[in-house]
Amino acid sequence: MSERHPPRRLALVGNPNCGKTTLFNALTGLRQKVGNYPGVTVEKKEGRFTVGHQDIVVIDLPGIYSLAARSLDEQITRDVILGRQADTPPPEALLAIVDASNLERNLYLVTQVMELGRPVWLALNMMDVADAKGLTFDLDRLSQSLGVPVVPIVASQGTGLDTLRQRLAGPLPDVPARQWRLPQVIEAEVAALTDLLRANQWTESVAAEGEAIRLLLNDVAEDEPLPPPIRGAVEAARARLEAMGIEWWAAEAEGRYGWIQTVCQAAIHQPAAFQRTTSDRIDAVVTHRWWGPALFAGLMLFVFQSIFTWAQVPMDAIDRGVSQLATIARQVLPDGELTDLIADGILAGVGAVVTFVPQILILTFFIALLEDTGYMARAAFIMDRLMRRVGLSGKSFIPLLGSFACAIPGIMATRTIENAKDRLATILIAPLMSCSARLPVYALMIGAFFPAEQRLWGIVSTAGVMLFAMYALGIVAALTVGWLFKKTLIRGASPPLIMELPPYRVPSLRTVLLTTGSAAGQFLYRAGTVILAISIVLWFLATYPKQVALSRDYAAERAAAAAAVQAGQLSEAEAAERQQRLEALEKAERREKSFIGRAGQLIEPVLAPLGFNWKIGVGIISAFAAREVFVGALAIVYGIGDEEDASGNRALHAALQADRHPDGRPVFSPLVAVSVMVFFVLAMQCMSTLAVARRETNSWRWPAVMFAYMTTLAYFGSLLVYQGGRWLGFGN
The missing domain is CATH 3.40.50.300 (P-loop containing nucleotide triphosphate hydrolases)
Incomplete structure (x- = not known):
């Protein structure tokens, strides 16, 4: 063997x-x-x-x-x-x-x-x-x-x-030898530098010649930490070449491409006449001055419509599964703090977020599909005209588009932008693009107050239009802020866009599914780590202290209701309804006087002008660790896990719709829902993104600028929406 x-x-x-x-x-x-x-x-x-x-x-x-x-x-x-x-x-x-x-x-x-x-x-x-x-x-x-x-x-x-x-x-092939050649005088300088690199053991002996060409004929040597003998030799060699009138900076490209052209002419046969390919014919429409942007907007609208239409069935299934798990936990486990933690903390918090996995899968699937077909490069080309008007180039659009999935890889993708000022400006505005972590927040608000059944003009789903509007707001905000940065803090002209448009190709379903599965895995990993930890902390803060002064003696009132049944003053159904109402009121008052309730009420005066009460404030503060935590935080604060027959986010929708201020006014309304979504579009609520921005900029200065301007923008954006909406008569 x-x-x-x-x-x-x-x-x-x-x-x-x-x-x-x-x-x-x-x-x-x-x-x-x-x-x-x-x-x-x-x-x-x-x-x-x-x-x-x-x-x-x-x-x-x-x-x-x-x-x-x-x-x-x-x-x-x-x-x-x-x-x-x-x-x-x-x-x-x-x-x-x-x-x-x-x-x-x-x-x-x-x-x-x-x-x-x-x-x-x-x-x-x-x-x-x-x-x-x-x-x-x-x-x-x-x-x-x-x-x-x-x-x-x-x-x-x-x-x-x-x-x-x-x-x-199989067997390894031989190491290839360099077959293209430079002018004789440059070859002599390359040979001398190669010997010096080998003598100083700067690189492997077999790679020394290629390294000598790279250092001598490119300006990269100016930025690299070279030993003094090597740097001096490079500078001296360039000086000698310049003295002879030789443009050393163009020699490598001329030598390589001259040899490559000879190889290709000998090994490739191509038609004598130019043939207009299928890609060329498609691009005549896709990259058209007017049809191109319209097609791009239509594709995005279709994606957002699909997120709500296609995801509903699997979301409902996950919803029911989480609810059944909570019910089983209460049936199997003995009454006590541990059971409450599992049902009301872990399953309520994590389960409320996991429900949105189908929507994230659909969004990631479409983005991966468009990228694998070659369309994303066209999107950058289409957007170049608009990007240049705000001081950036189409190259900035690709990282921004990637930020729809997550701002972290979007910020990392800015490494392909050669212009340092363009790269910094793109990093600063990338978090304004609506990432997948915001999607659960949008879905919760839209699902509760803009049902998918509602149609505009009898055709387009109101839910899809609202979701499209949130993504469009993020794009407009990013471009506007980018323009301001390029006019003030980061002045500088952008280089022209030079990029290849790859041919259209049939996407690889395997690649698309692997990308989609990876995104879902990362989301679930966050749900099982960050969101789980925060849910446990929130449950504790919403449950304790146990001993608080209540405004009413709820136990006595429940006993009175039971006695009224014995006396024939109330029917059993009426008594049961009163018992449930009293339990709900007691739980709500206990949460209001819990640690988390007190903290929420402390910040409520600051958030009240935005239409937010203390419960929304708790969700916003919790979401600074991860945006999607907002949904789980509301589920815990509203006690969704307390109801054994609750059906996940449907129960949360009902709780939001039923919540009232002390004067009887509804806490939530379509206007408040829009205000919440606008806040999440514009706010910097992701510590991981700030950490990556710090690593990419090598300074805490720019992440601090990012956090400050986005938080300010979110506050005043929501303020304008809520107060402006009230002034226009759109409810509270």
């Missing part, structure tokens, strides 16, 4: 939009681990697959265009490959992925990767798109010219993956 071979570490390298992540998912499936590289917020994705007796660990590196390391993504990619990244062993080999329909442009990065001293395979992806363009490849000639094995694949369809797996598990 053959022994298993030691695991082989393999790194995936490629341009954005080349299908690298799709290939990673296809190779590794569910055997993935996601985290961050030590000390930075760049996502670290590793997976594993097995071929025969060979286990292969795959590292999915960030999508980049160059190893010149101007951005954090490029630095991480180079450092991981060269073994400079802490806690990340260097890969034994590299798999370069390219878009076969744009091979000439993709090979620029590949030529750099081939100079890092590692064995390299080349995966020629999207062969179906290349075929549609009429491109044919001489694969043997391409492999011979490049000096690396070439494997054609279609990752989204699984075509060629078996062959690729066998190649990756």
Whole structure:
């Protein structure tokens, strides 16, 4: 029986939009681990697959265009490959992925990767798109010219993956040699610098030549902590080249692309006449000056309508399941504090939030679907005109769009923005985009006061329109604040948008489902950790102290009701109704005089102008740890878990609708619901986002600015909505 071979570490390298992540998912499936590289917020994705007796660990590196390391993504990619990244062993080999329909442009990065001293395979992806363009490849000639094995694949369809797996598990190919050349005088300077790097052990010997080219012919050396001898040698070499009238900064691109063009002309046959592809025909509509934005708005409205329409059945099922768990807990467990904690604290708080998982799944599914089709790049192009009017570029729109799922990866995605001021401005406004954590708050308010059955003009659901309005408000607020920042604190012009529009492709259902499942898993993890802990604390604060002075002797009144039945003065039904009303009044008064009730009443005068009472105030304060906690906090404060027959959020809807001020006015109304939602659209209520902003900006100054301006904006935004609505006659 053959022994298993030691695991082989393999790194995936490629341009954005080349299908690298799709290939990673296809190779590794569910055997993935996601985290961050030590000390930075760049996502670290590793997976594993097995071929025969060979286990292969795959590292999915960030999508980049160059190893010149101007951005954090490029630095991480180079450092991981060269073994400079802490806690990340260097890969034994590299798999370069390219878009076969744009091979000439993709090979620029590949030529750099081939100079890092590692064995390299080349995966020629999207062969179906290349075929549609009429491109044919001489694969043997391409492999011979490049000096690396070439494997054609279609990752989204699984075509060629078996062959690729066998190649990756087989013998390692030879380390490729550099085959493109620079002018002779520059080659001499590169050779001298290569010897110096080896002498100083600055990098591995096999990667020294590629590192010498990078340092000498790119301006990245100016920002790197180089030893004095190396920095001095680079500066002296550049001075000599400039003295001879040689533009060293253009030499690398000219040399690489000149050689790449020769290779592609020999190995690729393309039609003599330009063929208008399906992508070109679709883009004529999708990126149109007027039709493009209208289509984008229509797609977003459809998504928000679907969130309420399609999610209702599974939400009701989860609702009933949580309610049944609470009932079972009370039936099985003995009466006491532990049972109350489980039923009224944990299940009421966590269960109220978990109910919204179907809506988050639908939102994430659609975003992943649009991204995998290639539409998201078009969305950035469409929005570039609008973004430039507020001082940003279309590149800022992609991180902002990602913030719809969560502001944390949205802020991390700003690393692709080269302009430092644009990047900072985008970080500061990213939390204004309505993330999935806000969705439970919107869904609760809309579900209680804007039922899905209500229709505008008999066609569009009022609930969908309200949800669309909240997301639109976040976008408008972000663009407005971004414009103000670029005119005041962060002045500076934005560079023009230069980006590739990838061809449209059939989305990989596997990739979309993995992305959707990952988002649901992260949400449930928060529900099982942060929200669980906060729910327990809130239950304690809402339950104690037990001994409080009540305004009435509720026990005596209940006894009197029972006596009235014996005397024939009340029917049993009337007495039972009175008993229930007295119990509800007593529980409400005890909560009002609990620790959490006293804290809420302390801040109520500040929140009253917004239409909020102390219970809403408790929810807002609790939500600073995580926005979705607001729903669980209200469930605990309103005692939803106390009712054994309560049906989760339906019971919470009823409690909100029935709540009254001491003078009889309803606490909640459609106007108050809108005021609450506006507050959550604009408020900075996520400590994790502030922590990531601090790490990305390397300062607490900008997170403090973010927290201050968003909290102020939320307060005065809600104030304007509530007081303006009252003035216009829309109720309390």
